[in-house]
Amino acid sequence: MISNSIISESPRPIWQIPIAALFFTAATFILLFALYGIQLSEEGFILFLHRLEPCIILISFGIGFTLTKSIHIDIVNSRFRPTYNIGPIKFGSWQTIKNYQYVSVFHQPTVGGDYIFEVNLWYDNNKHFELYEEDNYKEAFLIGYELSEQLNIDLLDATEPNNFKWIDKDEWKAKIASGKID
Structure with a gap:
């Protein structure tokens, strides 16, 4: 009996990685631009939030090109962990x-x-x-x-x-x- 196994979606096609990188890079530049021009006032804060809108949209497209799902199974301890992977970053918690x-x-x-x-x-x-x-x-x-x-x-x-x-x-x-x- 295997004590641990992983059920995973197939990896994303290689052509999607550069596209995701472009979206993340553009989002980073927009964020830096928004932070550079920030003003400490109510109007400055509202302007900052408006500049973040395209950043959030670009990040969501980047995530769409990199997101994969896997299930980690620990049979000995009767635990399962669904994880969502965005590149090397993993989100998920164990469930018994x-x-x-x-x-x-x-x-x-x-x-x-x-x-x-x-x-x-x-x-x-x-x-x-x-x-x-x-x-x-x-x-x-x-x-x-x-x-x-x-x-x-x-x-x-x-x-x-x-x-x-x-x-x-x-x-x-x-x-x-x-x-x-x-």
């Missing part, structure tokens, strides 16, 4: 979960008519922890399978509406071993 029940894989329709497959960990009868989203069924299902194996709990395939089925994990082990995963 006891009484694991099962892992489910299901799909959600998107606006464009495609589907996003989600992997959830269910615990305490009706609570769930959203672990992973992927547009590829096979990848999402393999993540769900691996986690259910690590936690030694059941796996539910809920990708067909109103036709949920429990997965025979021994059959899946054989499929993975043979390399014939549908």
Whole structure:
């Protein structure tokens, strides 16, 4: 059994890093300009806030080009930590979960008519922890399978509406071993 694992979104494409750097650089220059011309009066403070508006907009675009999500799992201590990464900076806190029940894989329709497959960990009868989203069924299902194996709990395939089925994990082990995963 693996005691720690990380489920992570795929890294951002390399072309997005320079674009994010441009947004962050422009925001820094605007902030420096706003600080340089600051006046210690009510009108000066209002002018400073107006100069910060484009800075905040540029920072949000930069974050949009660098934000990734990952889930750190400490199985030994029954802890999960969802983290949001903006470059090297990580935000997130540990959450303790006891009484694991099962892992489910299901799909959600998107606006464009495609589907996003989600992997959830269910615990305490009706609570769930959203672990992973992927547009590829096979990848999402393999993540769900691996986690259910690590936690030694059941796996539910809920990708067909109103036709949920429990997965025979021994059959899946054989499929993975043979390399014939549908």
